[in-house]
Amino acid sequence: MTTTFETVSFTYESLLEAIQPASGGRPINDPATGQQIGLVAEPGVAELDDAIHAAHAAQRGWAARGHEERSELLTLAADAIEANAEALAQLLSREQGKPLNGPNARFEVGACSAWLRATASFTLDVETIVEENGTLAELFYRPLGVVGAIGPWNWPMMISVWQLAPALRMGNTVVIKPSSMTPLSVLALVEVINSILPADVLAVIPGGRDVGERLAAHEDIAKVMFTGSTAAGKAIIRSSADTVKRLTLELGGNDAGIVLPDADPDAIAEDLFWGAFINTGQTCAALKRLYVHEDIYEEVCEALTAVAKNMPMGIGLDENNVLGPLQNKAQFDVVARLVEAAKESGARVLLGGEPEVDQPGFFYPTTLIADIDNQNPLVIEEQFGPALPIIKYSSIDEAIKMANSLDVGLGASVWSSNKDSAREVAARIEAGTVWINKHGAVDPRVPFGGAKQSGYGLEFGVEGLKQLGAPQIING
Known part of the structure; x- marks a missing residue:
């Protein structure tokens, strides 16, 4: 034909x-x-x-x-x-x-x-x-x-x-x-x-x-x-x-990312950012929980903050912007509630966390939260918006246990300078797709589906x- x-x-x-x-x-x-x-x-x-x-x-x-x-x-x-x-x-x-x-x-x-x-x-x-x-x-x-x-x-x-x-x-x-x-x-x-x-x-x-x-x-x-x-x-x-x-x-997904101690914070910072904040965080297979080894924890926090604060947010028709509003008021309220819970717990706000109340639209600022407990609502509930909790860990077994602790498993990622080490960790994560040194990248040729709920x-x-x-x- x-x-x-x-x-x-x-x-x-x-x-x-x-x-x-x-x-x-x-x-x-x-x-x-x-x-x-x-x-x-x-x-x-x-x-x-x-x-x-x-x-x-x-x-x-x-x-x-x-x-x-x-x-x-x-x-x-x-x-x-x-x-x-x-x-x-x-x-x-x-x-x-x-x-x-x-x-x-x-x-x-x-x-x-x-x-x-x-x-x-x-x-x-x-x-x-x-x-x-x-x-x-x-x-x-x-x-x-x-x-x-x-x-x-x-x-x-x-x-x-x-x-x-x-x-x-x-x-x-x-x-x-x-x-x-x-x-x-x-x-x-x-x-x-x-x-x-x-x-x-x-x-x-x-x-x-x-x-x-x-x-x-x-x-x-x-x-x-x-x-x-x-x-x-x-x-x-x-x-x-x-x-x-x-x-x-x-x-639903609440994807975990694990940064191994041999990762280069500056090299992975921008990819971490887009893994979490693509579509202003409104993506099922976005990075929503970031686990970072204690040896490079502060360096990753600093590098990620440096990238995030330079990503312009605003009206979508403005050619300069790369982040937009949350799509609806209900989702804005979810993100605001979870960030407030993190702040009230004493977690450290690296960036954002204070939306402007008088502006039109459902804009929530790009928000990074450090020093947060793994049981905090911002970690265990899917935020589906521009707020990322960063959790410190000491051992790989601890990180994997925390990553696997929820009843969802759409995607996950492992970040390392050694792909063999990353693959070993990836094989232990309960998720339908595990990416290495990236997160959320889909390909029409590669099957995609979730694990658990x-x-x-x-x-x-x-x-x-x-x-x-x-x-x-x-x-x-």
Whole structure:
């Protein structure tokens, strides 16, 4: 198949207009300024049911196109995203709050096209399991049907693509429910992608909790992909039980980083910073607890503080900023509460910790807290914002015990000048991914998933693609 499309080109204004409701709607405000961006329709379960019905009807035709044609269409969708990247990034910055520059809005939009291209490129061959004595057993992966995707507000576009790209590539159709905090970003992304895809293959229904609950329970949804809190993930498990749905759940994390005594504080300081403060700390697999050996503890604190204090925070559309506001007031309150608990305990504030009360927007200053107990709320609860506790340790066994002490295990990292030593420590950490001398770096080719109560199922790569198919053995 060779298909050509005339790429739809949007400005920010025309893209926003394209996703506005014909009448009514709920206001969506910029978390940096409080100003209204636009309106979002609030469909209910009836509209969701209609979208699922249409997706169910379209699925067989979509599957019949085959891997090659679906991959070509996904690649063309990546082209369409790139052609509209600036309009998408501006809307994302206004709605989510993240700056245009740094590893933020433009970065996220670029990741959307990169993930589509990578997913389209994967080869999914038939696997021969046994071939001997006249027996041939082969493993195939068939489409599941309609996949329900429920996304978060921190990386709304990118994580939506993480969900929809492998689902569509495998031959499923997809219905997305975006976060009620960031629906416009996902509506806009789907508007661009659907300029390429056939009708009803991909739909987005922005709604409230009732829509999410119905999606998780609906008898015509074969699988749910969810990224969000552990509590919400448990609710989805319960809602999906009666229909025995397949699930991929990427849930809460409180990632630990361990700095070994042979690490170079100045060499790792900037990577430590971005591991913790990417997207202003609003990332599931961000570094949220930093354990530093006593021999270099003060040096790491000083080097990290020197980097952090020079990272500008402000309105995302200002090209100079690399940190933005928290996306919503509820998350601002969580960060403020946890930092206050640390301060009241006597922990040492290296930077930040005092938000300006009279400024517009949900800005919380970049905050580093040292000399803090491992049982402090700022350590044991996921802060999901720009505040990092730094805990001193004396022995590697002590650091590993503290790192493994929580019931979550999405990611972790080890920092050392000796990669062999770092790998030995990494093997003892209970987490789905352990990075060495970096934190949170994801790759569309490398499987990603959590341990313990950080969820189950894999995303990315061929292994992630397989999770969107039903395995079938043909034995004869």
